Amino acid sequence: MTVLLNNLKRIFLKPINIILMIVVPIVLNLFFISINNAEQLYEIGVIDLDQSELTKSIVEEIKIAANTHDYEDDIDVINSDLLNSNINMAVRFPENYAQDMIDGKCPKVEIFAIEENTDSIPLTMLIASFGTNCGEIGKLCDGDEDKFYDVVEDYLDGTFKAEYGNFDLSKGEKIDRAVNSLGYLAMGMMFLMSFATTLLLEDKVTRVYSRLLTTPTTRASYLLQHLLSYIIVAAVQVVLIISLLPVIMDGELSFGDSFGVTIQVMLVTLLFATACIAIGLTISRFSKNNVVAGAFVGLVNLPVLMLGGCMWPRDLMPEWLQKVGDYVPTTWFLKAAEEVLYENGMGAAWKELALMGGLAVILVTVSFVVETDDKC
Amino acid sequence: MNIIETSKLVKRYKQHTAVDKIDLDVREGEVFGLLGPNGAGKSTLIGMLVGTLKVTEGSVRVLGKDISRDSSSIKQDIGYVPQDLAFFEKLSAYDNVIYWGRLYGLRGPELKAAVQEALEFTGLWERRKDTSENFSGGMKRRLNIACAIVHKPKLLFMDEPTVGVDPQSRNSILESIRKLNHNGTTVIYTSHYMEEVEAICDRVGIMDFGKLIAIGTIDQLVTETVKEEFATIEINNMSLQLAEAIKRIPGVTYCDRNQNVLTIHVNPEIMSTIQLLEMLISKRIDIKAINVEKPNLETVFLTLTGKKLRD
Numbered sequence: 044m045t046v047l048l049n050n051l052k053r054i055f056l057k058p059i060n061i062i063l064m065i066v067v068p069i070v071l072n073l074f075f076i077s078i079n080n081a082e083q084l085y086e087i088g089v090i091d092l093d094q095s096e097l098t099k100s101i102v103e104e105i106k107i108a109a110n111t112h113d114y115e116d117d118i119d120v121i122n123s124d125l126l127n128s129n130i131n132m133a134v135r136f137p138e139n140y141a142q143d144m145i146d147g148k149c150p151k152v153e154i155f156a157i158e159e160n161t162d163s164i165p166l167t168m169l170i171a172s173f174g175t176n177c178g179e180i181g182k183l184c185d186g187d188e189d190k191f192y193d194v195v196e197d198y199l200d201g202t203f204k205a206e207y208g209n210f211d212l213s214k215g216e217k218i219d220r221a222v223n224s225l226g227y228l229a230m231g232m233m234f235l236m237s238f239a240t241t242l243l244l245e246d247k248v249t250r251v252y253s254r255l256l257t258t259p260t261t262r263a264s265y266l267l268q269h270l271l272s273y274i275i276v277a278a279v280q281v282v283l284i285i286s287l288l289p290v291i292m293d294g295e296l297s298f299g300d301s302f303g304v305t306i307q308v309m310l311v312t313l314l315f316a317t318a319c320i321a322i323g324l325t326i327s328r329f330s331k332n333n334v335v336a337g338a339f340v341g342l343v344n345l346p347v348l349m350l351g352g353c354m355w356p357r358d359l360m361p362e363w364l365q366k367v368g369d370y371v372p373t374t375w376f377l378k379a380a381e382e383v384l385y386e387n388g389m390g391a392a393w394k395e396l397a398l399m400g401g402l403a404v405i406l407v408t409v410s411f412v413v414e415t416d417d418k419c
Numbered sequence: 420m421n422i423i424e425t426s427k428l429v430k431r432y433k434q435h436t437a438v439d440k441i442d443l444d445v446r447e448g449e450v451f452g453l454l455g456p457n458g459a460g461k462s463t464l465i466g467m468l469v470g471t472l473k474v475t476e477g478s479v480r481v482l483g484k485d486i487s488r489d490s491s492s493i494k495q496d497i498g499y500v501p502q503d504l505a506f507f508e509k510l511s512a513y514d515n516v517i518y519w520g521r522l523y524g525l526r527g528p529e530l531k532a533a534v535q536e537a538l539e540f541t542g543l544w545e546r547r548k549d550t551s552e553n554f555s556g557g558m559k560r561r562l563n564i565a566c567a568i569v570h571k572p573k574l575l576f577m578d579e580p581t582v583g584v585d586p587q588s589r590n591s592i593l594e595s596i597r598k599l600n601h602n603g604t605t606v607i608y609t610s611h612y613m614e615e616v617e618a619i620c621d622r623v624g625i626m627d628f629g630k631l632i633a634i635g636t637i638d639q640l641v642t643e644t645v646k647e648e649f650a651t652i653e654i655n656n657m658s659l660q661l662a663e664a665i666k667r668i669p670g671v672t673y674c675d676r677n678q679n680v681l682t683i684h685v686n687p688e689i690m691s692t693i694q695l696l697e698m699l700i701s702k703r704i705d706i707k708a709i710n711v712e713k714p715n716l717e718t719v720f721l722t723l724t725g726k727k728l729r730d
Contacts, residue, residue: 045521049507056509250503257469257499257576258522259491 046255046265050242050272064280065287068231072224072288072296085109087166088124088133088155090116095141096192100199101173105134105166121155132156132166145191149178218384221298225312225380226353228284229373232277232312233319233344243269243327244336266411270324277316281309299384307383311392315376318399321406322372328410347371375399422447422482422574422605423468429476430463430629437463439629440477445607445622450600452620453609454716456726460629461609462502465576468607469499482573495523498572498604502579504559506566508552512543515551516565523570537569541595557588564592568599575599576607581615593619613717623716627724637716644722645714647672647684648692652699653708654679661704668695679707 054060087109091098105111112130114121121133135153143150152174154167177195184191243266246252255265285298285308299305322343330336348354350364351373357365368374376399379392389396423445430438438460445451455461466472467479470490479486481493506515516534525533538544541561546554551562560580567575577596581589596619600606610616616623617637624634633640654661657679665681666674670690675682685692692711699706712718720726 045518049510049518052514053507053509249508250501250505251507253471254499254501254505255522256471257494257497258519259494259524260522261491 044268046260046268047272050269051275053242054276063231063234064276065283068228068284069288069291071227071231073291075223075227085166086112086130088112088114088121088130090114090133090135092116092138093136093140097141097144097195098136104199125155125157134170144177144181145184145188146186147178147182149174217297218381220296221384222377222381224288224296226377228312229315229351229353229376230348232280232316233348241327241333241336243324244330244333248332263411270320270407273320274317277320278313281312281316285309285312304383304386307389308380311376311379311383311389311396314396314399315372318372318403321403325406325410347373350374352377372399372402420447421445424480425477427477428467428474428479430467430472431475436629438467441631443624443631443634445605447605448603449621450596450606450608450619452616452623453607453626454616454623454720455626456724459626461626462578464626465578465607465609469497469576470494496573498567498570498575500564500567500575500577500580502582504563506551506562509550511548512538512551512562513547515562516569519566520569525570533569533571537565540568541565542591557584557591560584560588560592564595572604574605574607578609579611581610581612613715613720617716625720625723632723633719640716640719641714644719646686648687649712649714649718650683650685650692651710652681652683652706654681655705655707668698671695
């Protein structure tokens with residue numbers, strides 16, 4: 044274990060490594076998540092031709108999750124603001140909307156949005172659902188306005204709020220956020236591991252490696268201890284980041300609602316880290332010096348991160364690129380993380396886990412077995 | 420007893436033969452010098468002796484064991500001081516020696532005592548807590564040695580351990596090698612510095628083009644290899660005719676004129692340098708200065724390889 048302990052000492056003695064391991068992933072997460080948060084504030088135009096107690100209540104509820112802007116009944120202005128992205132969507136309450144509800148007629152609310160834009164879908168569905176329910180309440184109240192408003196008030200305090208809460212930060216969205224966060228973590232992890240494994244290269248360049256081979260320590264033992272030391276470093280990083288981030292983000296981010304799920308996320312991330320280490324180890328093993336290794340790290344890591352959806356959603360890429368991305372470890376990692384975050388268990392991600400593990404085993408075996416010209 | 424025995428040892432890299440059928444015996448307790456110009460195959464030979472390079476053909480026995488079968492137990496008893504400073508510059512001298520001691524299986528109080536001994540031996544104990552990157556060149560060389568002797572090896576390989584150090588540090592390193600040898604360590608020493616080899620080595624092997632072209636004590640090599648005597652003579656009123664006349668004297672095998680200075684090689688079996696000088700004086704030739712060169716390892720090397728060691 045001499046090589047292993049010495050490696051840990053060398054890694055943790057360098058402040059830059061601590062910064063890369065812990066500080067950078069946290070800062071990256073805070074930065075990207077704050078950007079995402081800013082983007083998630085919907086801008087909604089409201090044309091309230093009814094000006095009833097009911098429509099005012101609905102607008103107040105919408106304000107919880109979005110900025111609202113009052114508009115005159117001018118479709119051209121609405122269209123222009125939609126096209127200029129000043130608003131994500133607009134809602135038009137017709138005259139007598141409330142009265143028609145009370146009369147049980149189920150009046151329609153008009154929604155204005157750009158067809159390809161999916162931002163409006165949750166709110167459209169919510170208002171449609173609200174309209175249907177109010178219509179039903181209206182029918183049951185049999186035209187009794189006071190009774191209608193009492194029931195609607197209860198409904199707004201209960202179901203509607205609950206649904207709205209869901210709209211604000213649904214479970215799916217929380218998981219998406221956690222997966223995004225793991226994507227940023229993957230970014231830091233790939234680079235850290237690639238550079239951490241250059242300790243091996245440092246040993247080769249300084250001839251420590253060839254000197255070490257004159258001791259009773261075998262090459263396999265030396266490489267295995269290197270591998271273990273990096274896995275330990277990765278484990279420290281994974282546990283710290285996944286434990287600290289939700290605390291720092293003050294509930295804005297969660298890696299699972301239960302301890303079990305969080306542990307599974309950590310295990311999946313650690314397996315991904317092992318695959319990263321194997322990549323770094325292989326690069327270092329077959330590179331003559333840091334310049335060559337650095338070039339390889341860039342050549343391998345950047346495409347892998349981009350194709351895997353760590354820098355932007357995979358859905359934004361053309362279909363053929365997404366297919367190429369199916370063969371990179373970052374994709375496997377994020378898919379596996381998504382499965383465990385949805386509480387489907389690690390078994391549901393067996394294929395992705397097997398691919399990551401398999402890649403690590405193959406690369407480590409190649410590093411151990413193949414001899415190079417320098418016989419190192 | 421021979422501590423190293425090689426038989427018809429060959430190392431080939433594709434078409435290139437780096438070591439070519441070497442038979443080498445190194446005796447226990449001696450300091451054996453291995454000389455050769457760059458690319459002669461010294462490092463490859465040492466690589467095979469310490470077990471880091473695979474043997475293509477032939478056999479190697481170190482400490483009475485076959486390197487291909489008992490590599491691990493052999494490595495326990497050998498030390499290796501590479502030409503490069505092969506330690507961790509960001510760690511302290513103490514941590515470095517601890518590291519190498521552990522790799523040789525030392526633990527606990529035994530390790531601590533061995534580390535202290537190695538650092539005291541190399542004069543670094545007082546600076547043990549300093550990171551080695553702040554050391555002078557000489558101190559780094561000494562730390563390189565400390566890392567190799569911490570486990571008290573029976574056989575120590577030293578590959579140009581004095582490269583780039585000041586004369587004072589060099590003397591200190593040579594003195595420590597003498598002490599190690601006195602304490603029973605057999606040393607294989609390679610160097611480009613002929614005077615170092617002459618100062619500490621009991622026997623010398625000379626390599627060129629992958630072959631061991633001579634082996635023996637320095638006196639043996641000089642006697643057996645150098646058959647001529649060398650002198651430089653400065654003559655007033657030197658002329659071309661005089662130089663030609665000297666060249667024709669029986670026993671003079673080489674005569675080269677550079678202005679007033681003649682470089683002369685004489686075959687002592689026909690005529691000694693002294694006899695030649697007596698002859699020149701009797702002919703009233705005005706000799707201004709005479710320098711008779713005693714043959715040494717450099718002369719041996721030059722005679723055998725046709726080049727200087729540091730070419």
